[in-house]
Amino acid sequence: xxxxxxxxxxxxxxxxxxxxxxxxxxxxxxxxxxxxxxxxxxxxxxxxxxxxxxxxxxxxxxxxxxxxxxxxxxxxxxxxxxxxxxxxxxxxxxxxxxxxxxxxxxxxxxxxxxx
Amino acid sequence: xxxxxxxxxxxxxxxxxxxxxxxxxxxxxxxxxxxxxxxxxxxxxxxxxxxxxxxxxxxxxxxxxxxxxxxxxxxxxxxxxxxxxxxxxxxxxxxxxxxxxxxxxxxxxxxxxxx
Numbered sequence: 193x194x195x196x197x198x199x200x201x202x203x204x205x206x207x208x209x210x211x212x213x214x215x216x217x218x219x220x221x222x223x224x225x226x227x228x229x230x231x232x233x234x235x236x237x238x239x240x241x242x243x244x245x246x247x248x249x250x251x252x253x254x255x256x257x258x259x260x261x262x263x264x265x266x267x268x269x270x271x272x273x274x275x276x277x278x279x280x281x282x283x284x285x286x287x288x289x290x291x292x293x294x295x296x297x298x299x300x301x302x303x304x305x306x307x
Numbered sequence: 308x309x310x311x312x313x314x315x316x317x318x319x320x321x322x323x324x325x326x327x328x329x330x331x332x333x334x335x336x337x338x339x340x341x342x343x344x345x346x347x348x349x350x351x352x353x354x355x356x357x358x359x360x361x362x363x364x365x366x367x368x369x370x371x372x373x374x375x376x377x378x379x380x381x382x383x384x385x386x387x388x389x390x391x392x393x394x395x396x397x398x399x400x401x402x403x404x405x406x407x408x409x410x411x412x413x414x415x416x417x418x419x420x421x422x
C-alpha cells in the first residue's frame with residue numbers, strides 16, 4: 193500500500209529559527225495536507241495543497257506541493273514556543289464517485305522549540 | 308459552531324471484550340471517517356461513512372465495524388479486543404461535494420487501553 197516517509201522524525205531548535213520538514217511518497221496524490229497535533233488533541237489542519245507545484249502560505253507557515261505529486265514540504269519561519277507539537281503530512285487520492293476520504297499520513301515530525 | 312465531538316474520551320477494556328465509540332460530526336458535515344493512531348505513529352484510516360453506508364475501508368479486520376445514523380453521527384465498534392487495539396481512535400468529518408471535502412476536521416479522539 194501507499195506509504196509516506198516524513199523527515200526528520202524530530203527537531204530541536206531555538207526560538208526564532210526556521211524549520212523545514214518534508215514528506216515523500218511512493219505514489220502520487222491529488223491533494224497534500226499538513227496537520228499539527230498537540231498532546232491530547234486531534235490533528236488540526238495547517239495548510240491544504242490541491243495542485244502540483246502549488247506554493248501556499250499561512251502566516252509563518254509555507255508549504256509546497258511537489259511537481260511530481262509525490263512529495264511536499266513545510267517550512268516554519270521564526271519559530272516560537274507555541275509551534276511545539278507533532279506535524280503530520282497527509283496525502284489523498286480522489287476516491288471514486290462522490291466520496292472523498294482516506295488520508296494517508298506520514299509518521300510525524302516532533303518539533304521542540306527552546307526559548 | 309461545535310466541532311467534531313467524540314465519546315468517551317478514555318476507556319479501559321480487557322482482551323476479548325467489545326467496545327463502541329461515538330462521534331458527532333461538525334455542524335453541516337455529512338461524512339464521517341475513523342482513524343486509529345497508535346502511540347508515536349500517524350493516524351491509519353479505518354473506514355468512511357456517507358449516506359449511512361461504508362464507502363471506503365482501510366486494511367483493518369472485520370472485527371472493526373461501524374454505523375452512521377440519519378443525523379450523520381457515527382459509531383465505531385471493535386469486537387474481540389486485542390492488546391494491539393490499544394490506540395487513540397480519531398473521528399473526522401467532512402462535507403461531500405465541496406472543494407474542502409478533502410479537508411477533514413478531526414475530533415480529540417477516544418483513548419482506548421486494552422489490558
